[in-house]
Amino acid sequence: xxxxxxxxxxxxxxxxxxxxxxxxxxxxxxxxxxxxxxxxxxxxxxxxxxxxxxxxxxxxxxxxxxxxxxxxxxxxxxxxxxxxxxxxxxxxxxxxxxxxxxxxxxxxxxxxxxxxxxxxxxxxxxxxxxxxxxxxxxxxxxxxxxxxxxxxxxxxxxxxxxxxxxxxxxxxxxxxxxxxxxxxxxxxxxxxxxxxxxxxxxxxxxxxxxxxxxxxxxxxxxxxxxxxxxxxxxxxxxxxxxxxxxxxxxxxxxxxxxxxxxxxxxxxxxxxxxxxxxxxxxxxxxxxxxxxxxxxxxxxxxxxxxxxxxxxxxxxxxxxxxxxxxxxxxxxxxxxxxxxxxxxxxxxxxxxxxxxxxxxxxxxxxxxxxxxxxxxxxxxxxxx
Numbered sequence: 001x002x003x004x005x006x007x008x009x010x011x012x013x014x015x016x017x018x019x020x021x022x023x024x025x026x027x028x029x030x031x032x033x034x035x036x037x038x039x040x041x042x043x044x045x046x047x048x049x050x051x052x053x054x055x056x057x058x059x060x061x062x063x064x065x066x067x068x069x070x071x072x073x074x075x076x077x078x079x080x081x082x083x084x085x086x087x088x089x090x091x092x093x094x095x096x097x098x099x100x101x102x103x104x105x106x107x108x109x110x111x112x113x114x115x116x117x118x119x120x121x122x123x124x125x126x127x128x129x130x131x132x133x134x135x136x137x138x139x140x141x142x143x144x145x146x147x148x149x150x151x152x153x154x155x156x157x158x159x160x161x162x163x164x165x166x167x168x169x170x171x172x173x174x175x176x177x178x179x180x181x182x183x184x185x186x187x188x189x190x191x192x193x194x195x196x197x198x199x200x201x202x203x204x205x206x207x208x209x210x211x212x213x214x215x216x217x218x219x220x221x222x223x224x225x226x227x228x229x230x231x232x233x234x235x236x237x238x239x240x241x242x243x244x245x246x247x248x249x250x251x252x253x254x255x256x257x258x259x260x261x262x263x264x265x266x267x268x269x270x271x272x273x274x275x276x277x278x279x280x281x282x283x284x285x286x287x288x289x290x291x292x293x294x295x296x297x298x299x300x301x302x303x304x305x306x307x308x309x310x311x312x313x314x315x316x317x318x319x320x321x322x323x324x325x326x327x328x329x330x331x332x333x334x335x336x337x338x339x340x341x342x343x344x345x346x347x348x349x350x351x352x353x354x355x356x357x358x359x360x361x362x363x364x365x366x367x368x369x370x371x372x373x374x375x376x377x378x379x380x381x382x383x384x
Contacts, residue, residue, distance in 0.1 A: 079227045081268050083148025084155075086234040088267030088336050089260050091156030095121045095335060096256060098157075112181075114188050116166035118159050122340045125158035126196045129341035130203025136211045141223040148230065151274070151342065156267050160338035160369070161295040162330075163192065165302065168373045172381045189366065200344045234264075251319035255327050262332030266294070270337050282357045284346045287339070292368055294338035299373040301326050301334075303380045 095118065102120045103109040109117050129150055132138075138146045170185040219225070241257045273286035304326065305311060311322050343365060350358035 079144040079230070080147045081271060082227070082234055083144050083230050084152035084267050084271045085264030086230050086237070087148040087152030088156040088263045089234075089237060091125070091153040091267075092260055092263035092332055092336055093256075094153075095125075095157050095159065096259070096331060098124065111166060111169070112184070114184070114191055116163060116188060116192075118162040118166075118335075119192065122158045122163060122192070122196055123199045125154045125341045126199040126344050127203040127206075128157070129154035129345055130200035130205075131207035131210075132203075133345060134204035134207025134211065142226055144223070145226045145230070147271075150345070151271055151339075152267055154341040155270065155339040156263055156336040158196075158340035159335040160291040160340050160343065160365075161298040161334045163340065164291075164295045164338075164366075164369045164373060165298050165377075167192075168299065168370060168377050171370070171374060172378050193362070193366070196340055196344055197347070200341070200348065204348075238264075251324075254319045255324040258324055258328040259330075259332035259335075262328045263336045266333040266336035266338075270339065270342075274342070282350045282353055283361060284342075284350075287342050287346060288361070288365060288368075291338045291343065291365060292372055294334040295369050295373050296376065298330055298334040299376040301330050303376060306380065 098121045099109065099117060102115075103117060109115050109119055111117065132146065132150050132154065137149075140146075167185055167188055170181045170188065173181045238261065241261050245254045245257050270287070270290045273290055274284070276286040276289075277283060278285050305323075308322075311320070311326070343362065347358045347362050350361060
């Protein structure tokens with residue numbers, strides 16, 4: 001077919017009312033593709049489905065072999081990074097706010113309970129990711145915006161490193177002593193994985209339902225407006241954050257702004273690494289590396305906070321730069337580098353081809369993460 005590019009994000013979305021898995025770009029699809037696509041539509045006996053397909057069928061889009069074939073060139077990759085970077089800031093800010101509401105204020109998220117830190121953001125983020133993946137947005141010209149919302153916002157709103165770190169501290173008994181800590185670890189792990197996957201699945205159904213009713217409506221210059229707007233907003237936000245940090249604002253606000261500056265770095269690095277996959281085993285190597293490395297880095301930061309004396313300033317009105325840097329890398333970089341929503345999404349994508357590989361990917365991610373950060377936390381706890 002002379003394919004020039006195959007999207008690195010294998011996704012299942014609704015194109016009209018027809019489920020498709022891939023989107024590919026071609027310079028000019030051969031007539032056989034167009035004819036086969038037309039034959040597929042004409043042989044469909046469902047008049048309602050037929051009408052839906054005709055309504056969304058455009059002369060530059062074809063559904064062929066479970067694939068949306070788009071005539072033209074793949075959008076510039078730079079806009080994917082711009083959207084991901086911008087929405088990573090939004091996702092990180094939303095995660096900080098959610099943890100504050102359900103942790104500091106409501107006391108629902110605790111360090112020694114089933115609902116640990118970042119548990120609630122992971123639920124909401126997986127639901128949003130499922131909604132977007134189930135919607136028809138991924139098959140439109142707003143693919144860069146879609147990437148920003150799924151990988152940027154949802155990927156940064158959810159975090160694998162913080163949640164895994166809380167489980168690891170339960171295993172070694174740092175946050176809860178006794179045999180109950182290991183039992184609580186198993187309960188947290190099982191409940192968390194079931195809830196995260198369940199939230200994503202419910203979101204998929206919700207997105208498909210809304211997609212069937214709303215359909216595909218994109219303004220003619222929607223892509224250009226989206227790309228330009230995101231570029232301008234991101235270019236304005238980062239200098240403003242730096243300016244506010246320099247100005248005399250509260251130490252807490254400076255620390256949060258510093259974390260938001262680190263957020264696009266982690267998210268864009270994850271986007272770049274997401275291109276690396278072991279095709280034979282359908283293994284998303286990039287996301288796996290991000291989750292492992294981000295979790296290990298966070299556990300090392302935890303050790304530094306415990307071992308290095310005087311890292312926190314006594315005067316809370318004055319920013320403590322070492323502590324602020326650790327918080328920024330923890331919440332901003334590691335929180336956005338690691339993700340739960342992408343892990344869940346990729347697992348569901350792999351299930352379409354090979355269930356054993358899908359379950360193995362999820363299991364290996366959990367086991368490898370806990371072994372790596374467990375060694376760091378365990379050695380630190382044993383020494384103390």
